[in-house]
Amino acid sequence: MEEQMNFEFKDEEFEKKKRMLENFKVTFEETGDPFVDAGGMALEYISKQFPEKTIMELIEWAAKVYVVKWNAKLNALFLNSPITQTSKKGNQKILSTIEMFKEIITKSSNLGFCRYCGNKTYLSKAGRDVSCLVGSGTFVNFHHSHEAGLMICPQCAVKYFFLPFGLLSMGNLTILQSTTNYGTEFWKMKTVKTNLDKISRGTSEGILKSDFKNPKNALFKLASELINIFANKEISENLTLYHFTNFAASVDCNIYSIPNPVFNFLSRVLKIKARQWFDFTYRYYHISKSKWNEKTNQWEIKDKIVTEDDYRNCRNEIFNKLLEGRSILSNMTSYYKKQIKKTKGIDSSMAVYYAKEVIKMTSEQINLIKSIGNKIFDLMKEEDAFKKYLVKLEGASKAYQLRSALINIIKKNYSVGNEETIVTLDEWVTYLFPDGQYWGEVRDLLLIFLYEKMHENDMKIEVDVNEQIDETEENNEEI
Template sequence: MSGVKLYEFTGNPFVDAGIWALSQWINKKPEELNKEDLKGVVDDLTYVYLNKKWSKNLFSVFPNNPLTNPSVKDKKERYSKFLLELIDAIDVPDVTGDCISCGRRNKIERWGKDKIPLTGSKKFINYFSYGTDGADYCPACTFAVQFVPLVMYACGNMLLLHSNSAKVMKYWSRRAVENVKKQIVAGEFTGCYNEGYKNPVNALFHVIQDVILHYDEKWYLEKPSISFYHFTNYNQGPNLNIYHVPTPVFTFLAYIPHHEKYDDWLKIVRSGYWRVNWEKVKEGGEYKNNPNMVYNNLLEGKSIIKFFIDRRNKEAIGGWDLITHYLEEVRNMDENRINAIKRVGNELADYIETVDDMKTLQKLETATNYRNYRNLLRIIIKKRIENGIEDPLFTFEEYVNYLFPEGNLTWRETQDLILFRIYEKLQKWIIEQGKEDEIVTSSEIEEELQEAE
């Protein structure tokens, strides 16, 4: 098989991750791997997997495998023989084949969950396509899957990264493999890469940021597709959750570390954690598994604008440049709309400061529905005219197309952005006002709206 490419990526997350694990363990490019390379790592793999700390993880990946079956006494011999037989059976890839992963080679045997995670037990044929007695994987793909635990992340269950980006896969698998090799050198085995995360959403954002920060690349140009598979293949409760990371979210996260307000971004992320008493927190381990709404919303395509705003201290966290980048990259917001909201925010800030009207700001903060907010803007327009301000607060076109393009559906987003801009412009002035101002109640807002009507 000299000169023949042994592996090509398949789109199967387990097989592709295994190929990358092999590549980084051997320190060769995936396309350069050969049979001798594979034979040379069999002893390495069995040495790692036979450690007791690794056995616990392997029960969730390869149950009833020779490595994890308590009834098997000669574990090393049995598993090594299995791996070497797979290598010997790897033939030259063809144009087509019946392997359900690569489609370029044929199976020699059908495998169950003891060899291929999440395929089911061979005796329960309803788990398999067309009621067959196992999953059709060729020897090359089956061999690659055996190396998947080397690049898995322990997070309650196992977390597996899969991406179409060679850079993302290369650097993550290198990071994970380095961790395993450090265990070998130190003689202190801890199992799959484990940093104490139990919350899979927090863990996957940590993994992404770890790769971005650890390796010097122009990540914001990469535009990858990334998915995380959080699973257990344990006999008594196999389970799988799939998390897709939107490409714009990755691009935004890749850009953030280079921004001058990166520390503010960390503050925004921190504000997303639930039920954390920050005065008592001494280290990250005390809160990193609490749900984080910033991460959850980014993953689910929901807005995080409100987390840029500290209403208690009336602070615009990160400034207009940072939130604009989020709006353009992640929310795909039109530049004209962003500029219109910014201009209206500027006008409102100037008016509030000029007429020394803290109550107007409080009303803009506390409006709870679209009708109230719309009418508050109408009242402010009238007051601006009474104070000799002739320029309109906004045009009809701006109102319809940019401020509230979907009316009641987007009014809260506009409210938050206008408030953000007002805080950014007036924070010093607001601080000078002190905290003696009366709090505006919803009933007072209703009374003023009724009078205006």
């Protein structure tokens, strides 16, 4: 009798779990966690390709891809999971994965709130076997209430399992997190869709590999691709690249962000001045054993042109500065100076976009600097003394030196009898050097306007374009 009751109990439990498995659904609202969301993005796309499959069947499909096609090479992602455990072979890996997810989905204890999505449901412990960069086992101090691991819901655990389809390998693994549907769509096409195409052609052998090993350069390339693909859309984006590994003892994660103002600047410059942006950033790679050919505008190693394969992963000063929130206007100043004697058209719009979008200069300030530049240019021309003026402005590495150079120019302008002053006191205080504006950027933009004028007027004067322009000192002293 007792045995029979037990049997009935087991049977009831079995039926309940079966129903839970059959009724299990995944919803795809974003959680804000880049790993769960990238996995969710992959699962959503894959489930649309196989609408007849249940979630458990999709898990089985993915497990087969990982084990059979990818040879279980997920060690940088899942530590000691049924897929990566060496003690399990072939089909055992797939069966254990299915059993693990059956258990997670049919759990009926540990009611709580999921640490990723906040849903109230039955939770399971997510160690490094089913998620990345989390503490577990003896490292319980990572977790708020000393739980055995990160406590997560079945939906998030399942999404995580599909993460390998939403990654690119760049030495370490990468996820691109976006704040717009365009960015998510772009990353989905680049990763999940490409994976499925390769799987259907029989050429998929593991997590997709990028040509990039340098995540900073890769992030700018990804941003450029995104802008070009959706060129007819106005996208306002924050892009973040997670460059990480969950591998054994070498767990690591570096995060790189292109903030919204820099993205907006890139977007404008790539739509209107793409060639100029390329020329400018190309010049600022640090390529070992190579030298810059000023005539051909190219990097060369032993008279051979350096190819993109050679420089793609080299350090780029402009990209690094933009990621660190440092100004690139002084680099632009040097770049524009080198263009003075070149025949191809060059204009200051790239610098103006940057000043507006990233430095947040107002139109009034930019227009005033431009008007001052025009007046100084006329004076230089009248006096036929370009070098004299340039040396003073280029050499102003401290605020008082710029102030003194400008005051001398104002005096000169008055003494030659010009009716209009270079700048009024009101303009000086309100627009030229407003509170919170770094004076060095004013000098740099002024020089850029002057170089542009000289270039436009095809000045035949001898300007040593290799002469260094003094870097302004980065303390915002009073002007």
